[in-house]
Amino acid sequence: MFDILEVLFLYLVFPGFLFSAVVGLLSCWVDRKVTAKVQWRVGPPMLQPFIDIIKLLGKEVILPRGAYKFSFFFFPLLGLAGITLVSTMLWIFNVFPDKTFIGDLIVVLYLLMLPPLSLILAGFASKNPLATLGASREMKLMLSYELPFILAIFTIVAKSHSLLMGNMVTVQSTQGMYLLSASGIIAFIVALICIQAKLGFVPFDIADAEQEIAGGIIIEFSGALLAIYKLTKAIMLFVLPVFLITLFLGGINVFTLWGIAQFILKYVIILTLIVVIKNTNPRLRIDQALRFFWGKVTVLAVIAMVLALVGW
Amino acid sequence: MKRLFRWALKRSLYVYHVGASACNNCDIEILDLLTPKFDVERFGIVLVGSPRHADVLLVTGAVNKLIAPRLREVYEATPNPKVVVAIGTCPSGNIFQDSYNVVGPLDKIIPVDIYIPGCPPKPEAMIAGIVKVLEKL
Amino acid sequence: MVKEKFIPLGPYHPLLEEPEFFKLYVEEETIIDAELRIGYNHRGIEKMGESKTFDQVPFLVERICGICSTSHPLAFVLAVEDLAQIQVPERAQYIRTIMAEMERIHSHLLWVGLAGHFLGYNTVFMWAWKAREPLLDTCELMTGNRNHYAMMKIGGVRRDFQPQKLETLKEVLSEIEKFTTMITHAVIDDPVFHARTKGVGVLTKQDAIEMGVVGPVARASGLAIDVRKNQPYAAYDRITWNVITQESGCVFAKAAVRLLEIIESIKIIRQCIKNIPKGEIEIEVREIPAGEGIGLAEAPRGEVFHYVRSNGSNYPERLKIRAPSYMNIASFKRTVIGEKIADAALITAAVDPCYCCTERMGVINKQTNQVMLDGSELVRLSQLKTEEVRKKLKCT
Ligand code: SF4
Numbered sequence: 001m002f003d004i005l006e007v008l009f010l011y012l013v014f015p016g017f018l019f020s021a022v023v024g025l026l027s028c029w030v031d032r033k034v035t036a037k038v039q040w041r042v043g044p045p046m047l048q049p050f051i052d053i054i055k056l057l058g059k060e061v062i063l064p065r066g067a068y069k070f071s072f073f074f075f076p077l078l079g080l081a082g083i084t085l086v087s088t089m090l091w092i093f094n095v096f097p098d099k100t101f102i103g104d105l106i107v108v109l110y111l112l113m114l115p116p117l118s119l120i121l122a123g124f125a126s127k128n129p130l131a132t133l134g135a136s137r138e139m140k141l142m143l144s145y146e147l148p149f150i151l152a153i154f155t156i157v158a159k160s161h162s163l164l165m166g167n168m169v170t171v172q173s174t175q176g177m178y179l180l181s182a183s184g185i186i187a188f189i190v191a192l193i194c195i196q197a198k199l200g201f202v203p204f205d206i207a208d209a210e211q212e213i214a215g216g217i218i219i220e221f222s223g224a225l226l227a228i229y230k231l232t233k234a235i236m237l238f239v240l241p242v243f244l245i246t247l248f249l250g251g252i253n254v255f256t257l258w259g260i261a262q263f264i265l266k267y268v269i270i271l272t273l274i275v276v277i278k279n280t281n282p283r284l285r286i287d288q289a290l291r292f293f294w295g296k297v298t299v300l301a302v303i304a305m306v307l308a309l310v311g312w
Numbered sequence: 313m314k315r316l317f318r319w320a321l322k323r324s325l326y327v328y329h330v331g332a333s334a335c336n337n338c339d340i341e342i343l344d345l346l347t348p349k350f351d352v353e354r355f356g357i358v359l360v361g362s363p364r365h366a367d368v369l370l371v372t373g374a375v376n377k378l379i380a381p382r383l384r385e386v387y388e389a390t391p392n393p394k395v396v397v398a399i400g401t402c403p404s405g406n407i408f409q410d411s412y413n414v415v416g417p418l419d420k421i422i423p424v425d426i427y428i429p430g431c432p433p434k435p436e437a438m439i440a441g442i443v444k445v446l447e448k449l
Numbered sequence: 450m451v452k453e454k455f456i457p458l459g460p461y462h463p464l465l466e467e468p469e470f471f472k473l474y475v476e477e478e479t480i481i482d483a484e485l486r487i488g489y490n491h492r493g494i495e496k497m498g499e500s501k502t503f504d505q506v507p508f509l510v511e512r513i514c515g516i517c518s519t520s521h522p523l524a525f526v527l528a529v530e531d532l533a534q535i536q537v538p539e540r541a542q543y544i545r546t547i548m549a550e551m552e553r554i555h556s557h558l559l560w561v562g563l564a565g566h567f568l569g570y571n572t573v574f575m576w577a578w579k580a581r582e583p584l585l586d587t588c589e590l591m592t593g594n595r596n597h598y599a600m601m602k603i604g605g606v607r608r609d610f611q612p613q614k615l616e617t618l619k620e621v622l623s624e625i626e627k628f629t630t631m632i633t634h635a636v637i638d639d640p641v642f643h644a645r646t647k648g649v650g651v652l653t654k655q656d657a658i659e660m661g662v663v664g665p666v667a668r669a670s671g672l673a674i675d676v677r678k679n680q681p682y683a684a685y686d687r688i689t690w691n692v693i694t695q696e697s698g699c700v701f702a703k704a705a706v707r708l709l710e711i712i713e714s715i716k717i718i719r720q721c722i723k724n725i726p727k728g729e730i731e732i733e734v735r736e737i738p739a740g741e742g743i744g745l746a747e748a749p750r751g752e753v754f755h756y757v758r759s760n761g762s763n764y765p766e767r768l769k770i771r772a773p774s775y776m777n778i779a780s781f782k783r784t785v786i787g788e789k790i791a792d793a794a795l796i797t798a799a800v801d802p803c804y805c806c807t808e809r810m811g812v813i814n815k816q817t818n819q820v821m822l823d824g825s826e827l828v829r830l831s832q833l834k835t836e837e838v839r840k841k842l843k844c845t
Pocket residue numbers: 334335336337338339372373374399400401402403406430431432433512515597
């Protein structure tokens with residue numbers, strides 16, 4: 001399909017690592033800026049997230065006493081690699097829907113699990129009691145949100161009768177967005193809430209609750225490791241909304257200006273929603289989050305699924 | 313490359329606040345820096361929750377016997393390059409210097425880069441102090 | 450076998466501005482036991498008090514705590530005035546009341562913000578602290594410093610309040626009143642806030658009595674104790690106001706008590722401004738006779754108690770301080786067991802502990818020179834202290 005140089009370019013530059021990182025960090029800035037505005041502050045300058053990353057790369061990396069060296073350094077990288085791959089794949093499916101392959105949705109879903117999983121492992125590897133606590137919380141959180149998330153995604157599968165992401169994009173471009181149906185909108189809400197948790201934003205920032213467990217998983221990360229963590233989070237902040245757009249909001253049309261503008265608009269709307277949710281809610285406790293996801297959210301997801309099956 | 317890192321460091325200070333035995337006032341004024349009136353995030357200064365993430369250690373209060381070893385631990389846990397700022401008069405003694413439980417000025421325990429005097433220093437003074445730190449970096 | 454592991458909460462923990470150390474023994478996320486170790490903040494203030502003159506001690510005790518920097522000096526000068534039978538001019542009494550209430554307002558606002566912060570509700574944190582700023586500015590205008598006002602003096606106060614400054618204060622108060630009403634509605638009606646705080650960390654009335662808690666913590670458990678009412682000092686007996694109580698003793702109740710107290714304090718200051726008489730603000734004190742005196746003041750966190758003994762010289766022979774958090778922290782052990790780790794921080798915070806106040810009384814192990822007190826010891830000590838205080842209260 002692609003030759004090796006092309007693949008490298010796709011993965012490392014556009015739309016892979018570099019591109020997603022830049023947009024992700026910009027989104028981080030938007031997040032921080034909007035948060036500041038809500039709190040009646042001025043907020044950081046635009047390049048702040050980039051500067052943070054550069055600075056962190058220039059700092060010393062300390063291996064905590066008693067930590068497992070390999071896991072501690074390897075897993076954060078793995079998470080970053082995983083999320084970058086998702087970004088690359090999503091863009092390819094959007095731009096060339098015919099490049100899709102059977103089960104690509106499943107692959108994406110699995111890859112999306114990679115960053116939290118690798119963080120959990122790195123957290124355990126650091127051997128700090130607070131990090132361990134954070135990791136176990138993250139694990140519980142993952143358990144709780146994966147079920148409704150997958151249900152919501154499969155609502156779309158049920159609607160499009162295929163597991164091909166490329167297909168979903170094409171179908172939506174002819175028949176209109178999935179969002180505009182009863183089941184679509186419910187599934188979208190469910191997915192949005194799950195994304196909030198995946199991003200680790202308030203009210204689901206349980207795993208790295210700074211006030212409770214001092215940053216949790218990342219408590220021992222210094223220098224470049226922290227930079228990698230921040231990059232992963234930033235790229236997730238970019239990739240997850242794009243994932244939603246692909247599935248619910250008719251994908252991305254990069255061949256016309258209008259298409260690009262539309263995409264940016266959709267992206268900004270989702271980002272704003274996420275940030276607003278983040279700023280208007282206090283943190284839930286892990287058991288409350290669990291109950292919330294397995295109770296209300298799952299019920300919603302099931303309703304969406306049933307509606308989709310009966311064809312709404 | 314070094315210059316790039318230094319440039320970035322000046323614009324993105326992660327601050328970790330260490331209270332030795334302070335009277336709480338300096339500590340509160342530090343938190344005040346984050347709040348809307350002063351909002352140091354404008355300058356990229358962020359308060360972090362772990363010394364591992366920090367570039368600057370803000371030390372408040374007089375150092376007593378129990379806290380001194382902890383202070384050294386925190387200092388060692390902070391990755392280089394790092395700066396130590398002594399906030400308030402307490403780290404250099406204040407009225408507590410004669411106390412039996414105070415081990416003496418902070419710079420006997422860890423190296424201090426800059427002192428911001430005042431009891432408590434006004435938030436404006438702290439910002440001015442941080443700016444001086446930038447020059448030292 | 451129960452698998453136990455302990456989670457350290459502190460000594461450096463982002464939640465707590467001050468160093469302290471809790472050992473939480475946990476099973477999964479549930480806390481089964483807790484131990485408190487303090488001493489990280491011990492500066493030996495009581496001992497040092499004996500080497501300072503009576504005029505210097507207010508400066509020293511002011512530095513016990515940055516937030517209660519009116520209450521401690523106030524309690525101290527009350528103690529000395531009690532000892533020397535000094536009659537403080539009326540205007541000074543009113544000024545003292547105003548200062549004490551301003552302190553209460555900014556302390557409670559600070560707590561509201563911090564509570565929001567612990568809940569991961571940073572917006573509330575920022576808002577509350579923003580609302581606090583104008584008050585601090587007014588403090589600076591009226592006393593010359595944002596905190597550590599140095600207003601209290603044996604025999605009166607140091608600075609007079611000019612009428613135009615009181616006008617500024619009035620304006621700021623109405624701003625704060627608006628904000629408090631707003632936040633009370635916004636936060637107290639918030640379902641998530643309810644979920645996180647209602648029924649969490651309950652301190653029953655019985656427990657509250659047994660642990661001898663004071664201040665808002667006691668009032669949230671249904672005990673209507675307040676030094677300002679029970680043993681009025683300054684101008685509190687000339688003003689009408691209510692003691693706020695709540696019944697349930699949970700974190701929610703503690704929040705409610707504090708928010709409502711802000712409104713009450715605003716009421717008090719308004720009346721003070723209206724009724725403040727003209728006249729002297731201090732009388733000259735030449736000599737402190739030998740004898741003993743106690744001073745009680747209601748700090749934002751509860752009752753502050755100072756005991757002074759003098760032998761007729763310039764220096765107090767003994768200075769004994771008991772700060773409210775000392776009693777209140779001990780209640781931690783009752784409230785936190787069986788709760789989730791996520792709530793531990795919040796429950797501690799609900800007490801609004803102030804370590805710099807508490808650590809006047811480290812029990813020092815002579816061999817190791819370390820200050821150590823574990824939870825049970827604290828409890829026992831605290832109960833003993835209550836007894837002592839009760840006795841003392843009776844004899845005066
Ligand atoms: S310098 Fe003053 S305000 Fe700061 S901690 Fe010391 S006594 Fe408190």
